[in-house]
Amino acid sequence: MNVDYLIIGQGLAGxxxxxxxxxxxxxxxxxDPAKENASRIAGGLINPVTGMRFxxxxxxxxxxxxxxxxxxxxxxxxxxxxxxxKKLLRFFKNAEEKAAFNKRKNDPAYQPFFNxxxxxxxxxxxxxxxxxxxxxxQTGHVLTARLLVQLQQFFISHNSYQKxxxxxxxxxxxxxxxxxxxISAQNIIFCEGYxxxxxxxxxxxxxxxxxxxxLTLQSTLALPKDMISYGSWLIPEPKLIFKxxxxxxxxxxxxxxxxxxxxxxxxxxxxxxxRLGSAEVVAHRAQIRPCTRDKQPFIGRHPxxxxxxxxxxxxxxxxxxxxxxxxxxYKYLTTPSASIPAPANINRFYDSHxxx
Ligand SMILES: Cc1cc2nc3c(=O)[nH]c(=O)nc-3n(C[C@H](O)[C@H](O)[C@H](O)COP(=O)(O)OP(=O)(O)OC[C@H]3O[C@@H](n4cnc5c(N)ncnc54)[C@H](O)[C@@H]3O)c2cc1C
Numbered sequence: 001m002n003v004d005y006l007i008i009g010q011g012l013a014g015x016x017x018x019x020x021x022x023x024x025x026x027x028x029x030x031x032d033p034a035k036e037n038a039s040r041i042a043g044g045l046i047n048p049v050t051g052m053r054f055x056x057x058x059x060x061x062x063x064x065x066x067x068x069x070x071x072x073x074x075x076x077x078x079x080x081x082x083x084x085x086k087k088l089l090r091f092f093k094n095a096e097e098k099a100a101f102n103k104r105k106n107d108p109a110y111q112p113f114f115n116x117x118x119x120x121x122x123x124x125x126x127x128x129x130x131x132x133x134x135x136x137x138q139t140g141h142v143l144t145a146r147l148l149v150q151l152q153q154f155f156i157s158h159n160s161y162q163k164x165x166x167x168x169x170x171x172x173x174x175x176x177x178x179x180x181x182x183i184s185a186q187n188i189i190f191c192e193g194y195x196x197x198x199x200x201x202x203x204x205x206x207x208x209x210x211x212x213x214x215l216t217l218q219s220t221l222a223l224p225k226d227m228i229s230y231g232s233w234l235i236p237e238p239k240l241i242f243k244x245x246x247x248x249x250x251x252x253x254x255x256x257x258x259x260x261x262x263x264x265x266x267x268x269x270x271x272x273x274x275r276l277g278s279a280e281v282v283a284h285r286a287q288i289r290p291c292t293r294d295k296q297p298f299i300g301r302h303p304x305x306x307x308x309x310x311x312x313x314x315x316x317x318x319x320x321x322x323x324x325x326x327x328x329x330y331k332y333l334t335t336p337s338a339s340i341p342a343p344a345n346i347n348r349f350y351d352s353h354x355x356x
Pocket of ligand 1 (some may be wrong): 008009010011012013014031032033034035036037038039040041042043044045046164165166167191192193194195196211212213214245246247286287288289290311312313314315316317318319320
């Protein structure tokens with residue numbers, strides 16, 4: 001079987017890139033063991049303004065517009081909702097955070113992302129926020145697990161899916177093609193999430209994986225209709241289900257849920273709403289984010305093997321960033337004059353690893 005692209009990994013990165021390539025008439029095979037991954041358990045939150053200093057993602061506008069366009073196109077193709085636009089109520093954790101917001105709020109670049117009216121209330125329904133809150137706009141969440149199951153079916157129906165783990169030693173990298181089992185591919189694209197740190201061709205890239213734990217809870221009380229950010233985040237779902245997350249641990253890189261992780265998430269929730277803090281935990285999951293040292297994606301071509309590519313490093317922001325970067329990367333792969341933005345291009349690390 002001859003294909004244009006062999007894609008390794010069916011997380012959000014491999015899935016959205018693979019979808020774009022198939023839509024453009026390219027032949028692909030995507031390989032994945034179909035186990036739990038970061039994309040499937042993610043909260044799916046899209047929030048372009050984050051952190052204690054309320055910093056806007058430098059590509060916020062373009063990322064948001066491409067994310068909405070792609071998720072909505074997928075919704076109409078598969079006739080299923082994947083992206084729910086919801087406001088985000090951001091509780092100030094302390095006076096410093098509130099002061100940081102007050103500095104930002106008059107910046108014209110930030111105007112479309114805030115509704116200023118809510119900031120002095122210290123009580124929102126049953127939630128307490130002693131320092132007040134701000135309503136963020138242009139936020140929402142992606143139903144990632146549903147989307148990935150749907151795209152898996154799509155790849156299967158296009159004879160473009162193999163449920164297995166790739167062993168690097170089974171790949172034969174030749175000048176004119178890549179051979180794997182009965183497949184001859186013109187190119188291979190690694191979209192392996194945090195596993196990329198072990199990839200023999202790309203392990204020189206400075207990955208900084210970070211574990212995250214997330215809880216799903218069943219409430220007996222009414223839930224807010226907006227999402228809430230309070231150091232952690234809360235995402236309300238139908239039938240009184242809600243998710244809270246996520247912990248951030250750069251030391252223990254394993255996928256085991258921990259008692260300490262659960263306790264810290266519950267404690268933070270109980271501080272803003274003690275009654276909700278005693279809701280029943282119905283699921284507790286842990287996975288690893290593919291974070292990078294300079295917090296920018298790893299996209300590009302291997303400097304010595306021209307048929308090898310990587311599309312990875314989306315850290316904690318995959319839902320917002322992958323739609324736009326998958327479009328740019330698809331153009332780079334298929335149009336000779338197209339390029340990858342410098343901050344995301346892996347050629348920024350060539351000099352320190354490949355001299356002479
Ligand atoms: C707890 C938690 C909460 C998060 N919440 C959010 C959020 O609210 N919003 C947001 O935008 N982001 C969030 N993220 C981050 C988000 O999950 C990532 O940015 C994104 O999912 C990365 O997608 P990916 O496809 O690069 O990696 P992954 O989802 O990890 O997918 C990689 C895939 O490659 C496969 N693979 C690896 N090696 C091989 C191999 N050799 N052969 C075959 N297959 C292979 C893996 O099995 C996996 O399926 C969260 C992450 C975690 C852990």
